[in-house]
Amino acid sequence: MVLLSASACGLSKLLNICERYALTHGLAYNVKKSESMVFQARGKCLSTVPPVKLNGTPLKRVEHFKYLGHVVTSDLKDNADIERERRALSVRANMIARRFARCSIEVKVTLFRAYCSTFYTSSLWTSYTQKQYSALRIQYNNAFRALMGLPRFCSASGMFAEARVDCFYTTMRKRCTSLVRRVRASANSVLSMFASRLDCHYLNHCSMIHTYNDKLTSFLYQSQFKIIVLTLG
Numbered sequence: 001m002v003l004l005s006a007s008a009c010g011l012s013k014l015l016n017i018c019e020r021y022a023l024t025h026g027l028a029y030n031v032k033k034s035e036s037m038v039f040q041a042r043g044k045c046l047s048t049v050p051p052v053k054l055n056g057t058p059l060k061r062v063e064h065f066k067y068l069g070h071v072v073t074s075d076l077k078d079n080a081d082i083e084r085e086r087r088a089l090s091v092r093a094n095m096i097a098r099r100f101a102r103c104s105i106e107v108k109v110t111l112f113r114a115y116c117s118t119f120y121t122s123s124l125w126t127s128y129t130q131k132q133y134s135a136l137r138i139q140y141n142n143a144f145r146a147l148m149g150l151p152r153f154c155s156a157s158g159m160f161a162e163a164r165v166d167c168f169y170t171t172m173r174k175r176c177t178s179l180v181r182r183v184r185a186s187a188n189s190v191l192s193m194f195a196s197r198l199d200c201h202y203l204n205h206c207s208m209i210h211t212y213n214d215k216l217t218s219f220l221y222q223s224q225f226k227i228i229v230l231t232l233g
Contacts, residue, residue: 008050031057070121078125093143123179126205137168176206
């Protein structure tokens, strides 16, 4: 369970409600496993924060924690979660490449789509460095090369097109589009409010992903076309 509040006082009130509910139903919260976090505002974090107590015991303040597999940090950056996904992708890809090395191409493609293109919580990534994002993309490409037995420096776009598998950018676009579609179709009033705002940070992020990748693809296509024309001429 996660409690969010704009102030320490409001969080204490929420905890008091939880304490009364647990006491009424004969339950007890584990204070040792409960933690508190203060998110930064515009890159600044408060140096002094009143202690938040649960059952009279101050909660441990942390800078990051994992909730449902998603790494949340106090600076609201997604670099740590992208690194978690990159490591998990490496483990899954190596396992599949070793155990199914003698299988057919169709089986390998099916396994890659099932285990290496899920990118859990990737649709929530909005604040990250290009270095960390590129590291995940390179790991994704290398995982497909290792599984298919392709050379290390072969064309990434060419191998995905030949196997009819979504590349990294296509996969990320689909993840973002899927989440936006579900949010807009939701009957929840809070989600509907976010979906209706044109200045929503996440919607702008999804639009940027589509626009940037389209421009990059167009640039690569035009560059390739120019090279072909010069060669033929």
